[in-house]
Amino acid sequence: MTMQLERPTGHDLVDLVERRVPGYSLEAPFYTSQEVFDLDVSAIFARHWLFAAAEAELPEPGDFVTVAVGSYSVIIVRDDDEELRAFHNVCRHRGSRLLDEPRGSVGNLVCPYHHWTYGVDGRLMHADNQPASFDRSCFSLRPVQVRSIGGLVFLCLADDPPADFDEVAARIEPFLAPYGLRQAKVAHQSDIVETGNWKLVMENNRECYHCDGHPELVSAYFPLFGYTAEDVPPRLRPAYQRYHQASAALRSACVRQGFPLEGARELDTRATGFQLSHAPLDGAGKSFNTNGESVCSRLMGSMTTDRFGDLSLHMQPNSWFHMLADHAVVFSVLPLAPDRTLLRTTWLVHPDAVEGLDYDVATLTRVWQATNQQDGTLVARTQKGVEDPGYRPGPYSTVEGDVDAFVTWYVSRLAAHLSR
Numbered sequence: 001m002t003m004q005l006e007r008p009t010g011h012d013l014v015d016l017v018e019r020r021v022p023g024y025s026l027e028a029p030f031y032t033s034q035e036v037f038d039l040d041v042s043a044i045f046a047r048h049w050l051f052a053a054a055e056a057e058l059p060e061p062g063d064f065v066t067v068a069v070g071s072y073s074v075i076i077v078r079d080d081d082e083e084l085r086a087f088h089n090v091c092r093h094r095g096s097r098l099l100d101e102p103r104g105s106v107g108n109l110v111c112p113y114h115h116w117t118y119g120v121d122g123r124l125m126h127a128d129n130q131p132a133s134f135d136r137s138c139f140s141l142r143p144v145q146v147r148s149i150g151g152l153v154f155l156c157l158a159d160d161p162p163a164d165f166d167e168v169a170a171r172i173e174p175f176l177a178p179y180g181l182r183q184a185k186v187a188h189q190s191d192i193v194e195t196g197n198w199k200l201v202m203e204n205n206r207e208c209y210h211c212d213g214h215p216e217l218v219s220a221y222f223p224l225f226g227y228t229a230e231d232v233p234p235r236l237r238p239a240y241q242r243y244h245q246a247s248a249a250l251r252s253a254c255v256r257q258g259f260p261l262e263g264a265r266e267l268d269t270r271a272t273g274f275q276l277s278h279a280p281l282d283g284a285g286k287s288f289n290t291n292g293e294s295v296c297s298r299l300m301g302s303m304t305t306d307r308f309g310d311l312s313l314h315m316q317p318n319s320w321f322h323m324l325a326d327h328a329v330v331f332s333v334l335p336l337a338p339d340r341t342l343l344r345t346t347w348l349v350h351p352d353a354v355e356g357l358d359y360d361v362a363t364l365t366r367v368w369q370a371t372n373q374q375d376g377t378l379v380a381r382t383q384k385g386v387e388d389p390g391y392r393p394g395p396y397s398t399v400e401g402d403v404d405a406f407v408t409w410y411v412s413r414l415a416a417h418l419s420r
Ligand code: 3BY
Pocket: 204, 205, 206, 207, 208, 211, 225, 312, 314, 320
């Protein structure tokens, strides 16, 4: 079937959303227009649960990270009871930003402007020169919803967050528990500003149709994402055979470890879309490394086998995660502008793993540093293409079902928002 998709004459947002053609990439304004970007921030990023940080980034009371989401900035801080809290990074006096740094540690939160001082529980503790009638308790920092799933920290800027989060968290937790992410240690973090729309970054992550471009990744990762026995191309058939043999071994390892066997795929059927899948790795089957060998000699959490493949978690709208026996690597995508996106990648290891002894950062991060760079180039090329007046939406292949699921989820969330 051929389909003529004309360039839209205007940027009417409702029209754009309504005329999305399933199975095709989005029309150009979804990737290029400031109006759509603003809609994405208000309808997607300000209304859904976002992956913001690993708990390991803020292990001690007073540790904080700040997360920018469009023009929002959120402080996530560990309070004196070791609970996670999140607040708008906005002073309750006259609105100054409180914290500028991406991470750090504080006793209290002191506004740099007139020194209003807040506890890490958000309560206003001190404000000079107030009238007798001033009631400090009315000027606590405005809270933001924050929750951890097994050591992965999510925030939601909405007052009425999607109600399915608790159910999703309960489904995911048993898969994450053996990896001990709550107690893990940050071995490395990298920030890349990609020159592309945030949805291009997400779409690129949701398929392995392009995995020929990732030689480091596919030295351990089976590039079979989305293929069925019928559509595996001849060049991937040997990998498909190895994958099936390795799957049987992985299933036995799961049974021995009491690990859940079945994954889940609910990417576009709920507000908190997610996918869990546990797949073997190629070669030694242990980690993201040449020939699938380990990159850290200390195993995660309560892992008792180093040959435990890749537990992957993909979530809408902005994250994916890979849990290996010897480390975890977690990704968050945050929109900066229509054509600029922050990709933050964090590598986690067992808290007792010693750099230089159990792992070295270059080997630990090599595969995904390379993969991220390669993906960044592909995203930038695609941004250039979709900005070209000659761009027309094109059809997804049979192995881009998760790209379609991401876009379907996205468009349906926009439609729900616009009809509110
Ligand atoms: O990170 C992922 O989710 C994988 C790796 C390559 C493509 N993508 C499906």
